[in-house]
Amino acid sequence: MSQVSLPLTALAPMQDVTNLWFMRVIAHYGSPDYFFTEYFRVHDSSRLNRKILTAITENDTGRPVFAQMIGESIPDLVRTAKELCKYNIAGVDLNMGCPAPRIYRKNVGGGLLREPEKVDRILGELRDTVNDKPLTVKMRVGFENTDNFYKILDIITDHNIDLLSLHGRTVKDMYHGEVKYDLIAEAVQRVDCPVLANGNINSAQTALDVLSQTGAAGVMVGRWAIGNPWLFNQIRQALGGEAITPVPLVEVRKYIDRLYQTPTVPNMPERARVGYMKMFLNYIALSVDTEGEFLRLMRRTQTEVELFNLCDHFLVVDITKTLALAPFLNV
Known part of the structure; x- marks a missing residue:
């Protein structure tokens, strides 16, 4: 991750939103440092979604793109990671944070946070497979509580994960309630990789405050970039001590x-x-x-x-x- 100066900015992956078209729209107003694809669904009969793949193969934003996977079948995650590594990607990202009930009920996305032992096996196999590109994880602070939080952070360190994107709510919180930035700060201290703080980054000032509070390497912005595609530029202006340009x-x-x-x-x-x-x-x-x-x-x-x-x-x-x-x- 060293080719980009800190702090980093990333557009959070959002299913049915962060396709190639939306990446191009965001790029028109000021790209983040990194994009993440919508998730590639992984199971025993899955194949790479061609539409999602265009966000990698036809991406002309000038920014690196991480390929995001969601699944729990280790052989199929390994197979898919190998396929993705053949493309010009910034790295392979494992989704361990999706809070949609239809997702976590299948024990994927945020559902994996209930099973640290399974996470350990998945990341171990993926780390052996993804060895010439970054392997990254996006997760939340827990499923319905934070009982497994520190255990999973240690697993992330054990497997030399290259970047952690951490949303400061539990899966059951969805997008409601207070974001636990204090737990993001603890993660920054505990893991050996850069951490992107995620959760309610709704303005450039919030980004500055969260970076200061957590010591994170950067911020990941989701829904609020939909409402304000100028936000990544505004964050860069704020980081540089510049006045933020008003948007008519x-x-x-x-x-x-x-x-x-x-x-x-x-x-x-x-x-x-x-x-x-x-x-x-x-x-x-x-x-x-x-x-x-x-x-x-x-x-x-x-x-x-x-x-x-x-x-x-x-x-x-x-x-x-x-x-x-x-x-x-x-x-």
Whole structure:
């Protein structure tokens, strides 16, 4: 990981969001240091998902990309890691943090945190397989409590993992409640690899505060980069002691248009297209309108005309308004 100066920034992998198209959109506004793919599902009959693979093979963002796997079958994880290492990847990443119930019920993603012995076997086999590229792990501080936290941190050290991305909530917390940055700080002290702090990094100032509090090597940003694709640039400005450049809401309106131009749009029914845009606007709205009115009205729209007219009303009418430097979490 030494080719990039610290602190590092990374866009968190988000299934159905962080595809090649979204990486390109983010890169237009200022790339993180690293991207991570959506997860490649791994099981006895799995093959590399060709669509996810394009985020590696056709990536023109100029940034390294980690290939993320999710699974629990050791022979199939080993097989998939070997296949991925044939491509131009920054490294292989194991997902041990996904909090979706449909995922952890299969004992993969965050479900693995319940079984340190299984984690030990998986990482041991993967470390033997992935020896000429970095092997990284993304995890949370526990499943429903932190009973296994230190044991798994020691396993990560035992197997010479190259980078740990740590979300400071448990799997059962999902995305709610306080992020335990103190546990991220403990992980920084306990493991022998760089740690990326993850969880509610919603502004450049938060990134600075979290880096100071945890001593982490960098930050991984997920949902809040959807709402503010300028965030990685703003973090770099803050780290450099520069003033953060305001983003006019007119530019946010252009960002929405850019998101809409995803290559899959022509093949989607209108209802699906509106739903696709709302997925992004749920996060954008939090940085646009302190009263929560935009969010409320946006969720009620049913057609593209209604949706884009509403965006025009909130984002274009007053050209002096700018994007909030931190989202309004009370809406």
